[in-house]
Amino acid sequence: MDDLQRNQTTAQQAQSLEEWEVNALRDHELHSSRYFQLLESRRRLPVSLRRQEFLDVYHNSQIILVSGETGSGKTTQIPQFVLFDEWASGKKVACTQPRRLATTAVATRTAAELDVPLGEEVGYSVRFEKKLSRMTRLKYMTDGLLLSEASRDRNFSAYSCIIIDEAHERTLNTDLLMALLKMATSRRSCLKVVIMSATLNVEKIQSYFPGAATFEIPGKVHPVEIHYLSDSTPRYCYCAITVVQHIHENMDDGDILLFLPTSGDIEMVCSILRKRYDEGLKVLPLYSALSRAKQQEIFEDSEYRKCIVATNVAETSITIDGIVYVVGEYLHNFFPWKVGIDKSATDSGLEIRPVYNPRLRMSSVLTCPISKASAKQRAGRAGRTQPGICFRLYTGQTHDTCFIPSAPPGILEGELASQILLLKVMGFESVGTFDFLDPPHPEVYLCGLQDLCAMGYIDDRGTITPKGRIAARLSVHPKWLNAFMEGQKNGCLREMIDLAAISSTQHPIFSRPPPARFAADIAHQRFACPLSDHISQLNALHAYESAMKTNNRLPISQWCFDAFLNRRALSEVVRIRDQLLTSLQQELSYTKEICGFEDAEYDTHIRKTLARSFFYQCALKHPDPFATIYKTVHEGHTAGIHPESALTSERQEWIVYSEFVSSGIPYLQTVTAVDPAWLIDLDFFQDDSLPKTENGDFKQPLVKKSLDKARKKNDSVEEDLISFEELDLNATWY
Numbered sequence: 001m002d003d004l005q006r007n008q009t010t011a012q013q014a015q016s017l018e019e020w021e022v023n024a025l026r027d028h029e030l031h032s033s034r035y036f037q038l039l040e041s042r043r044r045l046p047v048s049l050r051r052q053e054f055l056d057v058y059h060n061s062q063i064i065l066v067s068g069e070t071g072s073g074k075t076t077q078i079p080q081f082v083l084f085d086e087w088a089s090g091k092k093v094a095c096t097q098p099r100r101l102a103t104t105a106v107a108t109r110t111a112a113e114l115d116v117p118l119g120e121e122v123g124y125s126v127r128f129e130k131k132l133s134r135m136t137r138l139k140y141m142t143d144g145l146l147l148s149e150a151s152r153d154r155n156f157s158a159y160s161c162i163i164i165d166e167a168h169e170r171t172l173n174t175d176l177l178m179a180l181l182k183m184a185t186s187r188r189s190c191l192k193v194v195i196m197s198a199t200l201n202v203e204k205i206q207s208y209f210p211g212a213a214t215f216e217i218p219g220k221v222h223p224v225e226i227h228y229l230s231d232s233t234p235r236y237c238y239c240a241i242t243v244v245q246h247i248h249e250n251m252d253d254g255d256i257l258l259f260l261p262t263s264g265d266i267e268m269v270c271s272i273l274r275k276r277y278d279e280g281l282k283v284l285p286l287y288s289a290l291s292r293a294k295q296q297e298i299f300e301d302s303e304y305r306k307c308i309v310a311t312n313v314a315e316t317s318i319t320i321d322g323i324v325y326v327v328g329e330y331l332h333n334f335f336p337w338k339v340g341i342d343k344s345a346t347d348s349g350l351e352i353r354p355v356y357n358p359r360l361r362m363s364s365v366l367t368c369p370i371s372k373a374s375a376k377q378r379a380g381r382a383g384r385t386q387p388g389i390c391f392r393l394y395t396g397q398t399h400d401t402c403f404i405p406s407a408p409p410g411i412l413e414g415e416l417a418s419q420i421l422l423l424k425v426m427g428f429e430s431v432g433t434f435d436f437l438d439p440p441h442p443e444v445y446l447c448g449l450q451d452l453c454a455m456g457y458i459d460d461r462g463t464i465t466p467k468g469r470i471a472a473r474l475s476v477h478p479k480w481l482n483a484f485m486e487g488q489k490n491g492c493l494r495e496m497i498d499l500a501a502i503s504s505t506q507h508p509i510f511s512r513p514p515p516a517r518f519a520a521d522i523a524h525q526r527f528a529c530p531l532s533d534h535i536s537q538l539n540a541l542h543a544y545e546s547a548m549k550t551n552n553r554l555p556i557s558q559w560c561f562d563a564f565l566n567r568r569a570l571s572e573v574v575r576i577r578d579q580l581l582t583s584l585q586q587e588l589s590y591t592k593e594i595c596g597f598e599d600a601e602y603d604t605h606i607r608k609t610l611a612r613s614f615f616y617q618c619a620l621k622h623p624d625p626f627a628t629i630y631k632t633v634h635e636g637h638t639a640g641i642h643p644e645s646a647l648t649s650e651r652q653e654w655i656v657y658s659e660f661v662s663s664g665i666p667y668l669q670t671v672t673a674v675d676p677a678w679l680i681d682l683d684f685f686q687d688d689s690l691p692k693t694e695n696g697d698f699k700q701p702l703v704k705k706s707l708d709k710a711r712k713k714n715d716s717v718e719e720d721l722i723s724f725e726e727l728d729l730n731a732t733w734y
């Protein structure tokens, strides 16, 4: 490696290093036999056949756009080509992914390809979890994490090259990174940037980087025969099972990839298929909540035909060899605030997506149709190594008339408050004029500013406050800083940190598998607090932690199973919480004040703290004692309390809520009953607080209603009270 000169290496030089018996990256070690097996298959990838052409382009340009079919070797090979070429720089190479699952999977694969232990020369870093060391030279990471590194160093000075992968997905974080890298490259001429994408929507990105070089990987794509249903069906899971059965029993060899929207659907279909074929078909689920070991199983060889049942994560970011049949449903699930969104090749055509509605100020989880581009991409998974067949569990007409051409970029759909704060902390004062690939919707942008102002993170001129600077550095959503500060005052900081950790896990801690909903609800009653879902969550977490500590005969996995709690989510909560504690000790002078369980005021402290930190998310009940409808004080929207809430039987007048969700019917989720006396003195409820926008030019009243007015308004709820069925949320969608 010592002979390699930065940006002057040839493919031949690198290849002969790779063929050595000794590992060039660790010169005292011999290569394993698996290494040479992997090397042989890597050399056959389309991108490896063009290594020299890639290097020629790379040497002569600062920004390079790489496009190629999925499976051509972009994610695993290009970072290695760059690593060899940049070795002499002594700096790191970063490769970003939009999803956590993909980040860890490709890091594991690349470490194996380079024959190094994961976490040494090759490592990864995702939120709340990393495998890195001082030796790490190639770092796979989520786009969100690189973004938070950028808030500390706008020049990306630890890196010689940054590779942005899956740029076609246009996540909010990827878009922001591209904007920051565009600026950083003009300041640091030695920083190289590679933007990689599947062959979708490349033109748009090209026009954003005018001087950039392009490199296309020609891919062999085999023809894929596409079949549609003649009639649409709501029972897509059963339909999927029938199709898989048909393929398995009647069609030639070849693995099956089935796309379904939710992990619940996936588990149900897997268990039915497993019962039906205990031999002869290897059924494997794939979604982000699975353990790493289970996720890794999909890559293992099997003597039987494999049937992988996945969310949309298998659409572009994870490539599984040997897929010949794709079956797909047309909805997909998107989760708000969660990193690591999963999608799924029997194409069902559905996905869930979080859509931010600036007027509701809330992300809603929606199950909605995938785009035409996604459907094409899913079908393409069947034609990688030989001609394939795709069964779409929807009609041709649905595809033609209901699917949008491609999914809108995340920046047009997401909530922006934390991103605006991040840009402000980096010194970009006027975020409104920032050079984005697609500028955000002005209304979403304005809401972001208003929320930051209400939280006290920017002042009325739009300048970041000292508190805002701390909030931007938190590894959880910035809104939690207020809860931590308030919690410290009220002696329940520890509980607020627990709640912040719970809200940051990818998956809910309460498990409600569809076939056992009733049993789950009964099991959850032992944790339920009639006044607060937040406290119910804390009760479950504390019960889990004491079950971990006590040396009882029951293994913890069985304990969680019996209690219908999600063990993986809980252990993630504990990990996140411990990390938060450490970082808070540094950021806030956190003193270990823990409110004891014996304190009679325990619940009250917590509810008061929640009220005073999430006051802008409070709602008031309709005056009719039998009504179940609440109206949000801030924006005056009507919603019910989520049926899973422990509060449904208790009718509380004032509540604060964590999420405004909608899958047809609008619901307030994770709610806590509060006393209005805790709220009355807050600025938010005074009439004369009229903050301005960041330019100070158009004054926009932040809160138009005082508490009294809110009460009056509530009296008039009756007039505009409509039934849930009539509530047309789409009408308020922008």
Ligand code: CDP
Binding pocket: 045, 068, 069, 070, 071, 072, 073, 074, 075, 076, 077, 105, 106, 109, 299, 316, 317, 318, 319, 320, 321
């Ligand atoms: O990024 P792109 O879709 O172009 O391809 P890639 O992810 O680099 O995958 C290239 C090849 O590596 C695929 O054909 C997979 O078979 C293999 N691979 C694997 O076996 N296990 C992984 N975790 C990732 C990739």
Ligand code: MG
Binding pocket: 070, 071, 074, 075, 076, 165, 316, 317
């Ligand atoms: Mg890739």
